[in-house]
Amino acid sequence: xxxxxxxxxxxxxxxxxxxxxxxxxxxxxxxxxxxxxxxxxxxxxxxxxxxxxxxxxxxxxxxxxxxxxxxxxxxxxxxxxxxxxxxxxxxxxxxxxxxx
Amino acid sequence: xxxxxxxxxxxxxxxxxxxxxxxxxxxxxxxxxxxxxxxxxxxxxxxxxxxxxxxxxxxxxxxxxxxxxxxxxxxxxxxxxxxxxxxxxxxxxxxxxxxx
Amino acid sequence: xxxxxxxxxxxxxxxxxxxxxxxxxxxxxxxxxxxxxxxxxxxxxxxxxxxxxxxxxxxxxxxxxxxxxxxxxxxxxxxxxxxxxxxxxxxxxxxxxxxx
Amino acid sequence: xxxxxxxxxxxxxxxxxxxxxxxxxxxxxxxxxxxxxxxxxxxxxxxxxxxxxxxxxxxxxxxxxxxxxxxxxxxxxxxxxxxxxxxxxxxxxxxxxxxx
Numbered sequence: 001x002x003x004x005x006x007x008x009x010x011x012x013x014x015x016x017x018x019x020x021x022x023x024x025x026x027x028x029x030x031x032x033x034x035x036x037x038x039x040x041x042x043x044x045x046x047x048x049x050x051x052x053x054x055x056x057x058x059x060x061x062x063x064x065x066x067x068x069x070x071x072x073x074x075x076x077x078x079x080x081x082x083x084x085x086x087x088x089x090x091x092x093x094x095x096x097x098x099x100x
Numbered sequence: 101x102x103x104x105x106x107x108x109x110x111x112x113x114x115x116x117x118x119x120x121x122x123x124x125x126x127x128x129x130x131x132x133x134x135x136x137x138x139x140x141x142x143x144x145x146x147x148x149x150x151x152x153x154x155x156x157x158x159x160x161x162x163x164x165x166x167x168x169x170x171x172x173x174x175x176x177x178x179x180x181x182x183x184x185x186x187x188x189x190x191x192x193x194x195x196x197x198x199x200x
Numbered sequence: 201x202x203x204x205x206x207x208x209x210x211x212x213x214x215x216x217x218x219x220x221x222x223x224x225x226x227x228x229x230x231x232x233x234x235x236x237x238x239x240x241x242x243x244x245x246x247x248x249x250x251x252x253x254x255x256x257x258x259x260x261x262x263x264x265x266x267x268x269x270x271x272x273x274x275x276x277x278x279x280x281x282x283x284x285x286x287x288x289x290x291x292x293x294x295x296x297x298x299x300x
Numbered sequence: 301x302x303x304x305x306x307x308x309x310x311x312x313x314x315x316x317x318x319x320x321x322x323x324x325x326x327x328x329x330x331x332x333x334x335x336x337x338x339x340x341x342x343x344x345x346x347x348x349x350x351x352x353x354x355x356x357x358x359x360x361x362x363x364x365x366x367x368x369x370x371x372x373x374x375x376x377x378x379x380x381x382x383x384x385x386x387x388x389x390x391x392x393x394x395x396x397x398x399x400x
Contacts, residue, residue, distance in 0.1 A: 009145050021139045029132045036125045039118055045109050045170035046194050052163040053197040056156055060399070063152040068392045070145035071375075076384050079376045088376070092368045094146050097153040099360070099399035100300055160299070168292045175271075176279045176288070184276050192268045199260070199299035200400055209345050218339050225336045232329045239321045245309050245370035246394050252363040253397040256356055263352040270345035294346050297353040 011073040024062050031055045063098050067091075111173040124162050131155045163198050167191075211273040224262050231255045263298050267291075311373040324362050331355045363398050367391075 013021075035051050071091065078087030113121075135151050171191065178187035213221075235251050271291065278287030313321075335351050371391065378387030 006144050006146075008142050013139070013142050018139050018142070022136050025132055025136045025139070029129055029136075032125055032129045032132060036122050036129075039113070039121045039125070042108050042113050042118070044106050045166050045174060046106075046190055048166050049163055049170070049194045049198060052159055052166070053194070053200065056159055056163075056198070057200065059152055059156055059159070063149060063156075064392060064396055066145050066148050066152070067395075068388065070149070071371075071388045071391065072384065074145060075371075076379045076388075079379045084372065084376050088368065088371050090146055091371065092364060094149045094153070095367075095395060095399075096364055098149060098156070099395075100153065100157065164292060164296055167295075168288065171271075171275075171288050171291065172284065176284050179276045179279045184272065188268065188271050188276070191271065192264060195267075195295060195299075196264055199295075206344050206346075208342050213339070213342050218342070221339045222336050225332055225339070229329055229332045229336075232325055232332060236322050236325045236329075239313070239318055239325070242308050242313050242318070244306050245366050245374060246306075246390055248366050249363055249370070249394045249398060252359055252366070253394070253400065256359055256363075256398070257400065259352055259356055259359070263349055263356075266345050266348050266352070270349070274345060290346055294349045294353070298349060298356070300353065300357065 009070065009074055010077040013069075017069070021062060021065065024058065024065075028055055028058050028062070031058070060098070067095065067098070109170065109174055110177040113169075117169070121162060121165065124158065124165075128155055128158050128162070131158070160198070167195065167198070209270065209274055210277040213269075217269070221262060221265065224258065224265075228255055228258050228262070231258070260298070267295065267298070309370065309374055310377040313369075317369070321362060321365065324358065324365075328355055328358050328362070331358070360398070367395065367398070 031051065032055060035048060035055075038048050038051065075084070075087045075091055078084050131151065132155060135148060135155075138148050138151065175184070175187045175191055178184050231251065232255060235248060235255075238248050238251065275284070275287045275291055278284050331351065332355060335348060335355075338348050338351065375384070375387045375391055378384050
């Protein structure tokens with residue numbers, strides 16, 4: 001796989017795609033700020049933990065969205081170019097991290 | 101368990117404790133903003149996924165820190181007051197969410 | 201915490217409790233054998249992965265059942281005996297492992 | 301994707317591959333039986349939880365091994381045959397389950 005593949009996805013994200021992911025991440029950023037406020041206001045631990053779980057779930061969702069696009073574009077391209085092996089090894093490695 | 105327990109921890113967090121958790125959350129907030137930038141710059145999917153995994157790990161760490169304090173203060177207090185059952189059921193419920 | 205606590209739970213499991221957990225584990229054992237058969241019969245990968253996910257979910261359920269009893273008996277006893285700190289540290293450590 | 305793909309992997313597993321996975325599963329089966337014995341002997345909860353975590357980790361490892369082979373053979377074949385979309389959707393679905 002040439003170096004370019006490691007800097008950018010093989011098919012550039014459209015503006016709509018970028019906006020979709022960025023919007024989700026902005027919501028998550030807001031949730032993280034919300035927890036800071038909860039801690040500062042000395043709110044009940046369990047309520048804070050429920051919020052942390054919600055953020056983790058939201059982040060995993062974004063992760064799988066990014067991973068799906070990666071497989072449909074970058075990995076698929078690599079497979080068709082006869083470079084599937086390295087691309088799939090890289091994919092599995094990052095999926096293991098994501099599932100921890 | 102009376103209502104008060106559900107609004108605040110039984111032992112108020114010290115300023116140092118609050119600061120510690122808030123600092124970790126601020127770092128996480130910065131990481132989430134960092135991913136937004138990566139998406140906008142159309143950075144490589146796997147690099148984005150590695151960052152998402154890192155945030156998830158950092159969030160889990162904060163979660164366990166909050167949970168530990170919760171058990172050491174709120175749950176322990178409930179146990180000593182003969183109200184351990186309800187407090188532990190609530191704890192297990194939130195730990196299940198956190199482990200998803 | 202004295203050594204005895206590390207060999208057995210503070211309140212011995214009743215026969216009914218033991219049977220309940222063992223029955224769940226026997227079902228899980230049967231599921232693991234089922235997957236071996238699926239592999240030997242060269243069954244479709246995704247069907248095998250669905251079964252593996254089911255076993256992981258079942259095991260986590262047993263884990264949380266054991267953990268809940270542990271908190272309600274061993275940890276609660278330790279808290280009442282003024283040895284909560286060490287018992288809760290041990291609990292958090294094993295919960296982190298379980299949530300991986 | 302034709303029906304055949306849903307019954308068997310596109311490239312049949314070799315005997316060596318089958319043996320490798322079955323051996324891991326046999327070890328896991330033995331570990332599950334080991335926990336049953338621990339419960340029957342009323343062993344300490346935390347020791348049981350450590351064993352459950354170990355089995356979960358071992359199962360995830362088998363899961364990722366099966367998933368990797370699935371992507372390298374079945375999904376790659378589907379991609380080359382122009383049926384990548386459906387195969388990747390199926391893959392992402394099962395990876396989400398596995399990561400819970």
